[in-house]
Amino acid sequence: MESDFQEKLERQAESFAPEASGGTIPVYWHVIRKGTGIANGDIPDSQIADQIQILNNAYAPWGWAFTLAQTDRTTNSSWYTCSGGTCETQMKNALRKGSADDLNIYSNNMGGGLLGWATFPSSYASQPKMDGVVILFSSVPGGTAAPYNLGDTATHEIGHWMGLYHTFQGGCAKNASGGDLVGDTPAERSPAYGCPVNRDTCTGSRFPGYDPTENFMDYTDDSCMFQFSGGQDTRMDSQFTAYRLGK
Numbered sequence: 001m002e003s004d005f006q007e008k009l010e011r012q013a014e015s016f017a018p019e020a021s022g023g024t025i026p027v028y029w030h031v032i033r034k035g036t037g038i039a040n041g042d043i044p045d046s047q048i049a050d051q052i053q054i055l056n057n058a059y060a061p062w063g064w065a066f067t068l069a070q071t072d073r074t075t076n077s078s079w080y081t082c083s084g085g086t087c088e089t090q091m092k093n094a095l096r097k098g099s100a101d102d103l104n105i106y107s108n109n110m111g112g113g114l115l116g117w118a119t120f121p122s123s124y125a126s127q128p129k130m131d132g133v134v135i136l137f138s139s140v141p142g143g144t145a146a147p148y149n150l151g152d153t154a155t156h157e158i159g160h161w162m163g164l165y166h167t168f169q170g171g172c173a174k175n176a177s178g179g180d181l182v183g184d185t186p187a188e189r190s191p192a193y194g195c196p197v198n199r200d201t202c203t204g205s206r207f208p209g210y211d212p213t214e215n216f217m218d219y220t221d222d223s224c225m226f227q228f229s230g231g232q233d234t235r236m237d238s239q240f241t242a243y244r245l246g247k
Contacts (some may be wrong), residue, residue, distance in 0.1 A: 021237050022063020028053065028097040030074040031137075032108035034080040041080055041109050041137045049140040054151035055158065056227075058216060062233040070097065072214065078184040082134075083110040084117070093129050100124045100247030101240070103161065104132035105154065106138070115139055115153045118160035121243035133157045147194075150222035159217050163239025164232055166191070166219075167212045185212045186229035195224035 029048055033041040048071060055066045072095065079091040098106050100121075110116075116135035117192050124131045138145040139153035170179030174187040186209035189201035199211040212218060216225050217232070228236075 023240075025168060025207060026068055026069035026102045026178070027066050028102060028104045029071045029144065030095045030104065030106045031071065032079045032082075032090075032091065032106055033075055033137075034077050034095060034109075035075065036050070036167060038043075039131060041107065043075065043107060043137050043143075045140055047140045047142055051151050051154055054141055055155060058152070058155045059158075062228060062236070064236075066103065069102070071168050080108050081111055082108060083112050083114055089130070092120065092132065094119075096132060098128050100128070100244040103158065106132060107137040108134065109133065109137055115145070116150055116157040118157040120160060121163045121239045124247065125245055131161075133161050133179045147221035152211045152216060152222040152225055154223075156218050159228070159236075162236040164217050164228075167217045168192075172207065176203075180217070181208045182231040183214060184233055185217075186210065188212060188218070192217035193219055193221075194204070195221055 003184055004085050015218055031041065031043060031065040033049075036042050038044070048068065052066055052068050059065070059207065073093065074089070078087050082088050084090060091106065092104075093126055095106070098104065114136065116133065116139065118133040119127070133154065135144055135153050135157060136148075139148050139151070140148070141151040143149040145153075164182075165180040166207050167185050167189050169181075171188075171189045172187050174180065179187065187207045188211040191214040192199055196211075201211055212227055212228055212229070213220050215232075216228055218225060
């Protein structure tokens with residue numbers, strides 16, 4: 001997959017295609033509910049607006065902005081509890097809008113302890129209808145999924161949608177061709193939870209720096225994650241250019 005990514009960049013460089021270094025991403029929000037009222041997943045427009053603001057706060061330092069293009073509401077008990085599989089395919093085939101550089105967010109009550117999932121940019125060409133992000137409806141700002149109710153589940157999952165891996169990808173075996181493929185995020189043996197301070201799971205001279213527990217691509221509480229790195233920004237720009245820009 002990474003060799004394919006490099007080939008794409010080389011072909012675009014040969015044709016003088018510009019690389020994205022930020023931009024405005026339209027968002028199509030699909031509220032999946034089992035009835036009316038917040039308890040049934042029917043989150044109000046105000047919470048969706050708050051979530052968009054959280055995304056803008058997180059991504060603005062790197063030149064990215066999100067604007068709500070449309071919200072739709074679907075009552076479907078099967079899709080409401082969907083955590084992947086046939087129901088996901090049916091839901092996305094029916095609802096997805098836009099092209100590769102349009103973000104589709106589906107909020108539902110997936111269950112199973114899940115907070116969300118996302119597709120990667122490189123998957124769009126073969127499965128365009130499946131592209132997007134699914135989040136637990138109660139993880140939006142003001143939701144009930146504490147300590148994951150400040151809106152950073154969406155921030156994290158959109159990081160994947162932009163091409164980022166977890167900071168703990170590859171564990172302490174991280175290197176130039178493995179791990180999260182970002183040079184300035186310290187190696188991390190395993191996901192971090194809660195709000196750990198000075199956690200250091202990969203020790204020794206080969207692994208400088210504490211674990212990046214404040215990074216949006218770890219698993220810490222929403223209140224403890226608040227940054228991307230410069231290397232992650234570079235990867236997002238390159239992935240967006242290769243797989244999403246104008247596709």
